[in-house]
Amino acid sequence: MAAPHLNSSPGATDDGVADRHLGKRDVRNIHYFSLTAGDRQPRIAKCWAAVVLGEFMRQAERTLQQQRSDGPPPAGVPAPIGHSTEIFARISKLKRLPICHWFDLREAMGLRVTVRDPEDGQRYRFSSDSLHSYQRAKALFSKEPETIGWLRTNLRPSDVFLDIGANVGTFSIFAARHLSQAGHVYACEPHLPTTIQLLQNISLNGVEDRVSVISIAASGRDGFSPFHYKRWRPGASGSQLAVPGGPGLTRHVGSELKSSMTVDSMIAQGVIRSPDLIKIDTDGIELQIVSGMKLLLSGQQKPRSVLVEVQRGELQTQREFMRACGYSLVEGHLIGRWKRVFQRGQPLEELTLNAVFKPDH
Numbered sequence: 532m533a534a535p536h537l538n539s540s541p542g543a544t545d546d547g548v549a550d551r552h553l554g555k556r557d558v559r560n561i562h563y564f565s566l567t568a569g570d571r572q573p574r575i576a577k578c579w580a581a582v583v584l585g586e587f588m589r590q591a592e593r594t595l596q597q598q599r600s601d602g603p604p605p606a607g608v609p610a611p612i613g614h615s616t617e618i619f620a621r622i623s624k625l626k627r628l629p630i631c632h633w634f635d636l637r638e639a640m641g642l643r644v645t646v647r648d649p650e651d652g653q654r655y656r657f658s659s660d661s662l663h664s665y666q667r668a669k670a671l672f673s674k675e676p677e678t679i680g681w682l683r684t685n686l687r688p689s690d691v692f693l694d695i696g697a698n699v700g701t702f703s704i705f706a707a708r709h710l711s712q713a714g715h716v717y718a719c720e721p722h723l724p725t726t727i728q729l730l731q732n733i734s735l736n737g738v739e740d741r742v743s744v745i746s747i748a749a750s751g752r753d754g755f756s757p758f759h760y761k762r763w764r765p766g767a768s769g770s771q772l773a774v775p776g777g778p779g780l781t782r783h784v785g786s787e788l789k790s791s792m793t794v795d796s797m798i799a800q801g802v803i804r805s806p807d808l809i810k811i812d813t814d815g816i817e818l819q820i821v822s823g824m825k826l827l828l829s830g831q832q833k834p835r836s837v838l839v840e841v842q843r844g845e846l847q848t849q850r851e852f853m854r855a856c857g858y859s860l861v862e863g864h865l866i867g868r869w870k871r872v873f874q875r876g877q878p879l880e881e882l883t884l885n886a887v888f889k890p891d892h
Contacts (some may be wrong), residue, residue, distance in 0.1 A: 643735075644668040650683075653708060656735040657699065664699045664728050664766030671701045677864040678810070678838065681887060682706055685808055685836045689713040693794070693806035695749045695820060696720065696813040696840075699766050700729040700742075706808075707738040715741055717803045721748040721758055721772065721789055728765035745802070748772045749811075750791035751819030758789035768814055778815035778842075793823030805832045812840040812885075818849060828856035837888045846880045853888045862887035 642659040646668060657668035672679055682702065686692065688711035694703045697718035707716045718733075720726045726746045733742050748758060750772060759780045761769035771780045772789060797803045805827065811817050817839050827834070837858065841849050850860055864885040865873055873882055 646671045648672065655701075655704060655708070656732075657701070658728060658731040658735060659766075660724075660728060661764035661766055663762075663764050663768075664725075667699050667701055667766050668732075671705065675864070675866060675885070677862075678702060678885065679705065681836070681838055681862075682709070682808075686710070687714075687807070690807040691804045692716045693803065693809045694718045695794075695809065695811045697729060697744075698722075698725055698768075698812075700732045702810060703729075703742055704732060704736050704738060707733075707741040708736070710741055712740070715743065715804065717743050717745055717806070719745040719747070719749050721746060722760070722767070722770050723787075724763055724765045725767070743803075745797075748789050748791040749794060749797075749813070749820045749823070750774055750816065751776075751793060751823040753792050753796050754790075755788045756791055757786050759783035760785045760787075771815055772813075774816060774819055776816075776819055794820070795824055795826040798827060807835050809834050809837045811838070814840075815842060817842065818845055818852070821849065821852060825856060828853070828858065833857070833890050835889065839886050839888065841884055841886045843881055843883050846884075846886070849886065857891050858888040859891055860886055861889050 642665055644657045644659050644665060646655045646657070647653070648655070649672060655668075655671060657664070659665035659668055667674070679702075682692075682705060686706055686709055688709070690710065691714065692703070692706045692710075694706070694716060697703045697720040700718055700720075703716050703718040707714075710716065716738075718729060720729050723746065726744060730744055733739055733744070748756070750756070751774065757773040759771050759773060760783055761767065761771070761780060763784055769780070770783070771778060772791060773780070774791070792800075792802070794803075794806075794809075798805055809824075811820055813820060821828075821837075821839060828837075837853075839849060853860070863879065864887075865882065866885065869882045869884060873879065
């Protein structure tokens with residue numbers, strides 16, 4: 532068998548966050564809120580007015596306390612402008628900022644990111660409630676250009692695309708924009724804060740009719756397992772479903788019992804249609820997920836292409852399983868720091884990479 536073609540992508544870390552600082556162009560592309568939304572304008576104006584007034588009242592109270600401790604100015608010395616104890620005393624008695632306005636302000640301050648496709652000019656919009664989700668959105672076309680290229684090459688208008696580990700939806704939304712009404716995307720994301728951001732992004736891009744969100748975990752077996760959250764932030768990576776053979780997450784901020792299903796069960800129970808393309812990126816349990824789609828990979832309706840993130844030391848195992856199902860490894864994409872490690876002479880089997888498998892016939 533011919534050796535797989537190996538590509539690499541700079542500019543990203545294995546944590547899924549673009550490894551760069553924000554520049555002037557990034558700042559210009561940030562949209563804090565839409566001023567064209569008439570129903571939001573009064574709320575935004577009220578928020579900012581309340582914040583300014585609240586800060587002014589706090590400053591007035593601090594000045595009043597300082598003046599009382601210092602005493603009146605010496606005789607013959609004119610009082611400075613604003614040095615009126617009576618005025619500051621009245622201001623300090625004003626009501627504090629109502630708590631509801633703080634929540635209005637927090638909602639209004641949500642970042643909106645717009646990314647333009649360099650090939651066809653389409654614009655993609657993303658809501659970003661954390662630095663992780665912001666950087667994922669900004670790096671849509673730069674973090675994993677080979678994955679975007681894989682979609683451009685293999686995706687057909689009527690295809691079904693299964694995105695396991697969809698995160699905030701960058702690849703799901705990109706795929707949905709290139710599908711007809713006959714096609715569909717299933718975006719599987721178990722991390723709940725990220726799932727909310729995913730739903731928001733689907734709505735922002737107007738592809739609700741072509742994307743279905745599945746907030747359970749894909750796995751190698753059906754049932755419930757502990758799901759450990761490494762971080763609460765939307766877009767963060769590293770959270771894990773605790774299943775046999777999976778990576779151990781010793782430190783986490785919280786856990787829940789998460790329902791999990793195999794891909795074969797999802798198809799058999801009518802949850803999803805049989806996919807034509809599959810992307811799997813779950814930071815650790817890819818082997819278990821692939822084992823849970825053996826009937827699909829060995830059946831008559833095989834996916835035309837499967838892109839899997841292969842963890843360190845698992846390339847040979849993943850390759851053998853896919854070969855038993857009639858698939859061959861045709862491409863390998865190194866990302867971020869793994870490119871530098873490979874250039875220093877580290878064997879490919881000891882690196883994390885995106886592997887592309889296709890049926891033998």
